[in-house]
Amino acid sequence: MTQPPAPTPQxxxxxxxxxxxxxxxxxxxxxxxxxxxxxxxxxxAGLGVVFLFRMRLAENSALFLAGLCAWFLAGSLSHxxxxxxxxxxxxxxxxxxxxxxxxxxxxxxxxQHPGALTALYRLMAxxxxxxxxxxxxxIATSTGFVETGRDMxxxxxxxxxxxxxxxxxIVAASVALEILRTKSGRPPGPMHFCLLIAAGLAxxxxxxxxxxxxxxxxxxxxFL
Numbered sequence: 413m414t415q416p417p418a419p420t421p422q423x424x425x426x427x428x429x430x431x432x433x434x435x436x437x438x439x440x441x442x443x444x445x446x447x448x449x450x451x452x453x454x455x456x457a458g459l460g461v462v463f464l465f466r467m468r469l470a471e472n473s474a475l476f477l478a479g480l481c482a483w484f485l486a487g488s489l490s491h492x493x494x495x496x497x498x499x500x501x502x503x504x505x506x507x508x509x510x511x512x513x514x515x516x517x518x519x520x521x522x523x524q525h526p527g528a529l530t531a532l533y534r535l536m537a538x539x540x541x542x543x544x545x546x547x548x549x550x551i552a553t554s555t556g557f558v559e560t561g562r563d564m565x566x567x568x569x570x571x572x573x574x575x576x577x578x579x580x581x582i583v584a585a586s587v588a589l590e591i592l593r594t595k596s597g598r599p600p601g602p603m604h605f606c607l608l609i610a611a612g613l614a615x616x617x618x619x620x621x622x623x624x625x626x627x628x629x630x631x632x633x634x635f636l
Contacts (some may be wrong), residue, residue, distance in 0.1 A: 423528040426518045429455040437572040448573050459514040533592040536585045538608055543570035544610040547617045568617035579615055579623030585610040
C-alpha cells in the first residue's frame with residue numbers, strides 16, 4: 413500500500429504554530445503568565461510570514477475580506493464611541509480576528525494533501541480530547557472560571573484562559589473534524605462520534621451561550 417504524500421513545509425509550519433498556541437494556553441492554565449498571548453503573537457507572525465511568502469488567498473475569499481474590513485470598521489467606530497474603553501483590549505480582539513482569518517486561509521490553501529489532512533485530524537482530535545479532560549477536571553475540582561457575582565457557578569476553560577474563547581475553539585475544532593473526515597472520505601466510526609460527544613460536553617461545561625448559539629447556527633446551516 414502506497415503511503416500518502418508527506419505534508420509540505422508550509423503545512424508543517426501551520427500545524428506546529430497551532431500546536432504551540434494550544435500548548436501555550438495549557439501552560440498559562442498551569443501558572444505561566446501571559447504565555448497564551450505570547451504564543452498567539454508567535455502564531456500570528458508565523459502565519460503572516462507563510463502568507464507573505466506565498467501570497468495565496470483561498471478561493472471565493474471576497475466575502476471573507478469584506479467581513480474582515482466590516483469587522484475592523486465596526487470595532488474602530490465602537491472604540492471611538494467609547495473613549496474610556498481599553499485600547500489594548502480592542503486591538504487584541506481585532507488582532508485575534510486576523511489570527512483566525514489567517515489560520516483559516518492557510519488551512520484551506522496549504523493543508524490539502526492526504527498527509528496534512530490526517531495530521532490536522534489527529535491534532536483536532538487531540539485538542540478536543542485534552543480540552544474535554546481538562547474541562548471535566550476543572551469542574552470536578554472547582555478550579556474553573558468564576559464570574560463576579562456568581563461565586564457558586566464554575567465554568568470550564570479547558571485548554572485556554574477564558575470559557576468563551578475555549579468554547580469557540582471547541583466549536584471550530586468540531587466543525588474542522590467533520591470537514592476533514594468528509595474530505596478524506598472516511599466513514600464516521602465510533603471514535604469520531606466519541607470525539608464529537610466529548611466536544612459537546614466540553615462546550616456545555618463552559619456555559620458559554622455565545623458559542624452555544626454559534627454551534628446551533630452551524631448545525632442548522634448543515635441541515636438546511
